[in-house]
Amino acid sequence: MDEVVDMATDDGPPLEVSVDDIVASGRLVQRRRRTRLAAGLAMAAVAAVAAAIALVPAGHRTGKESVTVAASSSAAVAKGAAGSLLADRFEFTFSGYSVGPVHVQNPIVAGNAYQIAAVTVDGTTDGRHPGTVSDRRDAKPRLDATLTLYRPGAYAVQRLAGATSTTVAGHRALKVEHHQSPGPWLRTLAWEYAPNAWAVLDSSADRADLPTMRQLESTAAALTGAAARPVTVPFRLSYVPAGYDVFAVGDHMTGSLDAVGGPSTTQYSGVFFAKSGLPKTGLLGPYDNMMWGAFQIMISANTPDAPGTPGCDSGLCTRLADGGKVTVAVASNAGSLSKAETMKVLNAIRLTDVQDTGTWVDIRTALTR
Amino acid sequence: MRADEEEAFRDFVAAQLVPLRKLAYVTCGDWHLAEDAVATALAKLYPRWRRLDRPDLYAKTMVYRAALDERRRPWRRERSASDAMPDVALRDPALLSDERLRVRAALLKVPPRQRAALVLRYYLGLTQEETATVLGCSTGTAKSQVSRGLGRLRDLLTAEQIELSDVEVWSSAHG
Numbered sequence: 235m236d237e238v239v240d241m242a243t244d245d246g247p248p249l250e251v252s253v254d255d256i257v258a259s260g261r262l263v264q265r266r267r268r269t270r271l272a273a274g275l276a277m278a279a280v281a282a283v284a285a286a287i288a289l290v291p292a293g294h295r296t297g298k299e300s301v302t303v304a305a306s307s308s309a310a311v312a313k314g315a316a317g318s319l320l321a322d323r324f325e326f327t328f329s330g331y332s333v334g335p336v337h338v339q340n341p342i343v344a345g346n347a348y349q350i351a352a353v354t355v356d357g358t359t360d361g362r363h364p365g366t367v368s369d370r371r372d373a374k375p376r377l378d379a380t381l382t383l384y385r386p387g388a389y390a391v392q393r394l395a396g397a398t399s400t401t402v403a404g405h406r407a408l409k410v411e412h413h414q415s416p417g418p419w420l421r422t423l424a425w426e427y428a429p430n431a432w433a434v435l436d437s438s439a440d441r442a443d444l445p446t447m448r449q450l451e452s453t454a455a456a457l458t459g460a461a462a463r464p465v466t467v468p469f470r471l472s473y474v475p476a477g478y479d480v481f482a483v484g485d486h487m488t489g490s491l492d493a494v495g496g497p498s499t500t501q502y503s504g505v506f507f508a509k510s511g512l513p514k515t516g517l518l519g520p521y522d523n524m525m526w527g528a529f530q531i532m533i534s535a536n537t538p539d540a541p542g543t544p545g546c547d548s549g550l551c552t553r554l555a556d557g558g559k560v561t562v563a564v565a566s567n568a569g570s571l572s573k574a575e576t577m578k579v580l581n582a583i584r585l586t587d588v589q590d591t592g593t594w595v596d597i598r599t600a601l602t603r
Numbered sequence: 604m605r606a607d608e609e610e611a612f613r614d615f616v617a618a619q620l621v622p623l624r625k626l627a628y629v630t631c632g633d634w635h636l637a638e639d640a641v642a643t644a645l646a647k648l649y650p651r652w653r654r655l656d657r658p659d660l661y662a663k664t665m666v667y668r669a670a671l672d673e674r675r676r677p678w679r680r681e682r683s684a685s686d687a688m689p690d691v692a693l694r695d696p697a698l699l700s701d702e703r704l705r706v707r708a709a710l711l712k713v714p715p716r717q718r719a720a721l722v723l724r725y726y727l728g729l730t731q732e733e734t735a736t737v738l739g740c741s742t743g744t745a746k747s748q749v750s751r752g753l754g755r756l757r758d759l760l761t762a763e764q765i766e767l768s769d770v771e772v773w774s775s776a777h778g
Contacts, residue, residue, distance in 0.1 A: 239722060242707035243628055256649075
């Protein structure tokens with residue numbers, strides 16, 4: 235492996251960032267963080283990181299102009315069924331649908347800032363396709379695509395660089411495409427489905443036409459609201475460390491907040507916690523799990539492919555349940571919780587029947603602390 | 604941060620910059636995005652330095668996630684096309700450069716999560732449990748990512764008729 239990585243990376247350009255640059259950026263992050271804690275400004279962490287990035291030599295960052303869009307433009311938004319897409323933070327308000335070969339799945343992650351669903355196209359597979367090596371020799375093109383409905387104000391559309399204006403079913407919209415060989419074809423289509431609330435189709439494919447921007451536009455135009463349904467989890471939780479609250483829930487998805495790959499039959503539920511102050515605005519994509527002080531609960535099947543190992547190691551505490559068929563785990567992100575706290579959360583989880591979603595509990599009532 | 608702590612942080616950054624940039628690069632496939640991801644992650648590490656038992660694991664986790672995020676949305680940062688990864692179709696007459704490009708192309712065709720799992724496990728020498736922590740998944744899932752990544756990379760290198768001395772070692776090592 236050393237030989238492969240070295241061959242692939244030894245001719246990289248010289249480093250432009252120095253140790254001094256990083257220390258200076260770190261000091262700024264620390265100052266801004268203290269300011270945030272003192273003032274209670276939720277967005278300061280984002281600003282600090284952005285400012286820190288600006289300290290890094292940026293001679294190579296030239297080129298495309300950003301499209302500037304006003305933060306609010308209610309007058310430009312078409313009225314109609316889109317209103318029903320607006321959700322409470324732990325509700326799903328749309329269902330899966332198809333437009334030709336493009337299939338939007340049911341949304342599987344919802345939280346403070348967005349709800350999100352995987353998107354598939356006939357004849358493709360995704361980056362997490364659960365198959366053996368021989369399965370993948372069918373050489374199906376790979377596609378990772380999602381539909382995200384951001385809550386009002388969450389999506390930082392003004393930061394979408396290099397985009398061109400368009401409309402989707404009368405809604406103001408922006409689209410952008412990118413490809414650099416041998417990398418994937420990347421496309422983003424964002425449209426304002428309700429005042430200051432944006433829906434976004436993102437795709438990353440290893441073939442140019444999967445899907446085309448025209449197909450994304452048709453898929454966007456077909457989105458309609460459905461009766462709101464609560465996000466449910468297969469457990470009740472009697473202890474949450476002070477200061478933490480749920481900010482996102484994955485339904486049949488754990489370990490990620492981007493829905494890529496769609497629902498899993500062996501991952502039942504993932505619940506993400508953080509202290510208050512996480513950004514609910516200024517996002518340009520799903521949360522990347524890089525937030526301060528987060529931890530997560532993961533409920534999954536205990537299988538030979540993904541065996542659960544009871545105990546605590548490297549911030550991950552695990553126990554088995556339901557006669558060893560279910561793995562219950564609590565992962566502390568970068569030591570945000572002590573081992574004792576992590577175990578306390580783990581032992582406060584009381585499962586329902588993971589196989590019967592009828593027994594699952596509305597996340598808004600599942601915390602009984 | 605006290606002076607001695609900052610000195611330790613500086614030593615850590617000096618030692619980790621290059622391997623972290625390699626981890627970021629094999630995750631996102633772009634040198635400048637990789638460097639941005641590393642700079643951002645290390646800047647965020649600074650205020651937490653004294654509280655972490657394993658700053659190396661924390662840094663790898665942050666870099667991996669930042670690089671994965673950058674790969675999905677490259678227009679988040681502006682950049683010059685001249686600094687982009689070379690197109691593998693433009694083969695260098697020099698055999699070494701040609702093989703280097705083909706190895707790189709093969710590596711970058713492995714799905715990013717599997718690619719990162721391989722680099723973490725075998726290049727950076729993390730345990731299965733540490734690899735799982737960085738990837739944000741269970742140990743079983745991390746093992747599965749490593750196993751699938753090895754298979755995929757082996758297939759790709761075989762297709763390119765590239766024989767490397769340690770390929771067979773990997774295939775027996777991951778079980």
